[in-house]
Amino acid sequence: MASDLIVQRPEGLYCPPGDFYIDPWRRVERAVITHAHSDHARTGHGHYLATAVSEGLLRARLGPDIPFQGLAYGETVEHRGVRISLHPAGHVLGSAQVRVEHQGRVWVASGDYRTTPAGAVPDRTCAAFEPVRCDVFITESTFGLPIYRWRSDTELFGQINRWWHDNAETGRASVLTCYSLGKAQRILAGVDASIGPIVCHGAVEPLNRAYRAAGVALPDTLQVSEVTDPTLYRRALVLCPGSALGTPWIRRFGDISDAFASGWMQVRGWRRRGGHDRGFVLSDHADWPGLLSAIGASGAERIIVTHGSIPVLVRYLQEQGLQAEGFETEYGDDPEEGA
Ligand SMILES: [Zn+2]
Ligand SMILES: [Zn+2]
Numbered sequence: 001m002a003s004d005l006i007v008q009r010p011e012g013l014y015c016p017p018g019d020f021y022i023d024p025w026r027r028v029e030r031a032v033i034t035h036a037h038s039d040h041a042r043t044g045h046g047h048y049l050a051t052a053v054s055e056g057l058l059r060a061r062l063g064p065d066i067p068f069q070g071l072a073y074g075e076t077v078e079h080r081g082v083r084i085s086l087h088p089a090g091h092v093l094g095s096a097q098v099r100v101e102h103q104g105r106v107w108v109a110s111g112d113y114r115t116t117p118a119g120a121v122p123d124r125t126c127a128a129f130e131p132v133r134c135d136v137f138i139t140e141s142t143f144g145l146p147i148y149r150w151r152s153d154t155e156l157f158g159q160i161n162r163w164w165h166d167n168a169e170t171g172r173a174s175v176l177t178c179y180s181l182g183k184a185q186r187i188l189a190g191v192d193a194s195i196g197p198i199v200c201h202g203a204v205e206p207l208n209r210a211y212r213a214a215g216v217a218l219p220d221t222l223q224v225s226e227v228t229d230p231t232l233y234r235r236a237l238v239l240c241p242g243s244a245l246g247t248p249w250i251r252r253f254g255d256i257s258d259a260f261a262s263g264w265m266q267v268r269g270w271r272r273r274g275g276h277d278r279g280f281v282l283s284d285h286a287d288w289p290g291l292l293s294a295i296g297a298s299g300a301e302r303i304i305v306t307h308g309s310i311p312v313l314v315r316y317l318q319e320q321g322l323q324a325e326g327f328e329t330e331y332g333d334d335p336e337e338g339a
Contacts, residue, residue, distance in 0.1 A: 034110075
């Protein structure tokens with residue numbers, strides 16, 4: 001049996017013939033980065049290979065001087081006889097699955113991904129997920145339980161718009177806490193900006209700028225330093241990380257309704273514990289049907305499952321006659337990710 005193209009090492013997922021890592025969690029010489037979330041893209045590597053479109057986000061997060069090499073989607077580079085290419089993952093701007101080919105064998109490491117359900121409007125803040133045929137598929141499983149099934153974006157943004165509109169009518173700011181990278185921009189692109197002004201926290205705005213610079217159209221946003229008339233907050237949608245709640249920054253908005261946008265909101269108990277007025281089920285990961293369709297479309301006979309519900313998905317795939325196992329990784333450990 002040929003040896004594996006990607007293995008686990010203490011530093012991260014490692015490709016032995018190519019001598020590089022994929023989303024390593026410890027410092028390494030050569031890193032291929034699937035996307036800019038902090039549990040996948042870390043500082044201190046000697047060389048970064050990622051999609052060209054993710055360059056602005058990676059530099060915003062890791063510093064302007066990282067040694068960066070950008071690839072277009074589908075473009076191939078060869079390193080020590082291993083062909084590497086990056087393919088859309090539909091997760092956040094510039095997110096990619098890594099295709100690795102060596103001596104006729106193809107492995108794909110998905111990073112994080114989100115499939116577009118049949119008939120749904122594609123997310124316009126990033127390129128839509130494209131299945132890549134391979135022999136071995138390394139899949140995430142953040143929402144790898146059958147209970148996770150997302151509603152359509154039309155329905156979801158209808159709910160958010162109604163909540164915002166009703167709050168604006170009663171003169172309350174609508175504070176929506178969400179992950180700053182990816183989710184905030186998906187919300188911006190999806191809401192009805194005619195309802196009122198949109199205010200973004202200082203953690204969100206630099207990422208909005210990187211999205212706009214990459215050609216993603218987003219509605220106008222304000223930072224609090226730009227607001228001269230505080231009565232404007234009474235109709236505003238405010239996007240901020242959860243860590244901003246309970247700080248002086250949030251008190252300026254006066255009477256607020258607060259909501260949280262996350263895939264975990266599908267679980268009722270979790271919604272109660274969150275203590276928010278509202279919860280919206282919004283995720284940048286695949287739901288259960290999405291995971292299964294991506295795994296099926298890869299054509300892979302062997303599946304390796306990373307962060308999330310590893311044992312459940314592994315057992316399910318084995319029952320379908322596939323060869324499946326788990327990899328221990330340090331992905332998904334970012335408390336801010338909010339899935
Ligand atoms: Zn991610
Ligand atoms: Zn992740």
